[in-house]
């Protein structure tokens with residue numbers, strides 16, 4: 461762990477286990493890439509992310525400004541956050557959140573050719589498992605119009621907040637309720653596209669979204 465990944469406050473929440481970082485990256489569909497833009501100042505852009513072994517993939521249009529900056533070698537910082545619940549203490553001061561959050565630093569590599577094609581398939585597959593096998597393959601033109609970036613998982617920090625409220629004894633002795641409430645997110649019923657032809661059944665990949673894994 462290098463200096464810029466050294467957490468300053470609440471260091472007891474710091475985790476150095478790569479498996480825990482991978483679990484967060486695999487469970488989270490979006491991340492925020494930061495760039496120190498020389499002309500415009502700092503910019504932070506949300507985007508879909510997918511872990512591929514020792515790197516994080518992102519993809520977008522070859523016309524995208526921020527992606528082109530990353531492709532050109534702009535150093536970046538990627539923040540990935542999962543909100544897991546609320547911690548309700550006996551005072552506002554001690555109340556907090558259950559979370560997992562990672563901050564990664566590095567320079568992205570641009571993937572090309574077959575590697576870009578495979579990465580795009582992996583992105584489709586991870587974001588909606590089973591979908592890649594249900595739809596046509598991407599055309600060469602579509603792949604060429606897409607920029608695929610890979611950020612190495614090399615320099616990173618991870619904080620996990622999963623404890624109970626940490627109230628002082630005088631508050632514990634009082635009458636206020638304390639505890640935590642997990643945040644559960646789930647997909648709702650699928651909404652067919654307005655132009656969906658009648659008689660097309662819900663594909664298994666979409667059916668599975670609604671069922672607990």
Ligand SMILES: Cc1cc2nc3c(=O)[nH]c(=O)nc-3n(C[C@H](O)[C@H](O)[C@H](O)COP(=O)(O)OP(=O)(O)OC[C@H]3O[C@@H](n4cnc5c(N)ncnc54)[C@H](O)[C@@H]3O)c2cc1C
Nearest residue numbers: 490503505506507508509518519520521523524525526527
């Ligand atoms: C959940 C989520 C998932 C996404 N997934 C992808 C993805 O996989 N691939 C992809 O290419 N894009 C994705 N986007 C969109 C992405 O955030 C950018 O908007 C997009 O990449 C186009 O960027 P650009 O080149 O136009 O932005 P730039 O030209 O680099 O940005 C110029 C300015 O536009 C504004 N801006 C750009 N994007 C946003 C935004 N999302 N919200 C508010 N202001 C913005 C900012 O002010 C920025 O300074 C996702 C967004 C969200 C919220």
